[in-house]
Amino acid sequence: MTAHDEVPRPHDDEVTLAACPDGPLLLRGPARIVDDRGRDVPRHRATVALCRCGGTAIPPWCDGTHKVNGYRSET
């Protein structure tokens, strides 16, 4: 047993959603994102930011608008 084995490592198929205070949700891992008709929304990068403020011009992705529209999150 090496020290390496003792370190908990995320599985490759693990999906995490991190809530950024006053900002987007950061999505990591192999989640499918689908639109309101169930169609896949293509992901362009490994980690994506999902809009939480409703103000983005490129839904479902964050475009930084939360910084200028006064959005405040609970978390």
Next chain:
Amino acid sequence: MSSLPVRETGSGPTNGALPRGSAPRGAAARLPVPRPRGPLSALLLTTLTAGPPPESADSWASPLLWAAEEAADAADDPLRDDDTQLALAVLYELHHRGVERVDDAWEWEPGLLSARRVLEVPFEAALRRRAGQPVATESDAAGFARRLFEFVADDDGPALARYLARRAGREQAREWLALRSLYQLREADPHSWALPRLAGAPKSALVEIQADEYGGGRTGRTHAELFARTLRGAGLDDRYGRYVDVAPVPVLAALNTMSFLGLHRRLRGAIIGHLAAYEMTSPIPSRLYGDGFRRLGYDTDTTLYFDEHVEADAVHEQIAARDLAGRLVEQEPGLRDDVLFGAAVCLAVEGDAAAHTLACWNEGRSALRAPLDDPEET
């Protein structure tokens, strides 16, 4: 002003016998030998292009050191001094892609490093004066990230982006691309120097950002290559460093700031702060740049770079503030001031370059040292 020098390309038959200091086609292109801007840069370029470093440094090292000392003494404001900023840009380029007709063996020549040091002392002092030292009391990741967002939000930022979105003409838009090309064709590189100097959570965060900057490992998708596409779409030359001679001194100072912070391990906190501020001030201006180029009739291939940055940097700014800068400060509280200085200096020198550009345009003149004289290919 005469037309710009056209760089030689390595397109001819090579037979494997390339002259030293040139690269095969498709390999990393070097900076074209720039035109000197004063006695120091003239002596430096003459020395470097004379051949490989001589066995004895007697003939060149002392004269170069004296020239550096004289130039540094003569420069009232190092950030506005063409001669010393160009000399620094050339010296730093030896650590990036290299300079055409300059032998690779010059990179670690002690005589050059001594001369660089003479220029870097006043350069760093000027950067610290210009940027100031922001303060923070937080040293937990979330608290520090919040402080960083507040600090960056106070910057009066995107006046140039708004101008490009609404008012700039095609010539101004193309000038701006030419100026940005000095950095954007090596985009992300100076910040990658921090990678071997970090460990743990901040290192992983930097890897996550840089992997995306470099297109996730897909050929042709690095942000530098996307910018090259934008240059071509606007009828500009996409070769590395092609526009160095038209870059005014604030653009060189901003470029040199990144190399300076990136090369010195003691300033690893500052290059991380620089990256964080750069990413945090990118999404909204990138949308405005895209709007501007669309308004001017450029196609989607040309605007892809900006659209990519709206989406990518909205991700990067969160990772950079929280997982990179925030976790670094949590891990090494002693770096907190450096991270803040790096953020402040990024906003200061990038702001100076933007303000110079806008001031020139408001006076109805070119923002370049010599106007673009190539006809736009439409």
